[in-house]
Amino acid sequence: MSIDLFAGIYVRDYETAKAWYARVLGSEPAFLPSGTEAVWELAEHRYLYIQQNAEDAGHAVRTILVDDLDARVARIADRGIEPAERETYPDGMRKAVYRDPDGNRIGYGGPPR
Template identity: 35%
Template sequence: MSFTHVLAVAPVTEMEVSMAWYERLLGRPPDKRPMPGLADWHIAPSGWVSVLRSPEHAGSTLLNLVVDDLDKAIADLAEWGITAGKIQPGSQNVRFAAVRDPDGNRVTLIENPVS
C-alpha cells in the first residue's frame, strides 16, 4: 500500500475562532475551504493541516510540526499572540516546545528531529 498525502486534522468547537488562531500559527489564511466546517493549510507538498468543526472531538489532537529554528519560531509566535511552553531538550540535539489552540489541541514545534 502506498500513500500520497498526510492530512493532520485538528477538531475544534468554533471554526472562526480556531481558523484565526491557526492563521496566526501557520502565518497565512487557509489554502482551501472545501466545505463548511473545514479549512486546509498545505504546509508541505504532501502534508496538510486541517481544522475541522467537530466539538465532540475538540481538544484531543497532538500535532507535531518540524521547524528549522525553534527560537525564531517561538519569537514569531509570540509576536502573533501565541505563547509557547518551555523549550524541552530531546536526545541527539532535538529540542521542542508546545502551544495549545483555543480548544486545547497540542501543537508541538520540533527542531532537529532524529531521522
C-alpha cells in the first residue's frame, strides 16, 4: 500500500514564511500553485505546503522524522536558524522544534544517539 502526504501550514505573511521555510527545509519550494501558496517535496509523494491565511495562522504542529537529526540541525543552523526547543523522550528518541514567525511548530525527530 502506498501512502502520500500533503500537509499544510497557514501563515500570516506569505513572503516572510516562504523565505523562513526555505531555510528550515533546505531548499526552495518545488512548486508555487498560487501567489499565496508554496509547496516543498520532502520525499517522494510527501509534501509540506504553506498558504497565506492570517485568521488560522500559528496553530500548526508538524514533525518530520529523519535518520540523522544532528546533521539536519547542523545544516539548519548553518542557514541561521536554531531550534526553539529540544526534547528527548524516555525511549531516547529526540526532537528539535523550530517556530516560524507565526508560532507554528516544525519539529525534526530522530533516533537515540
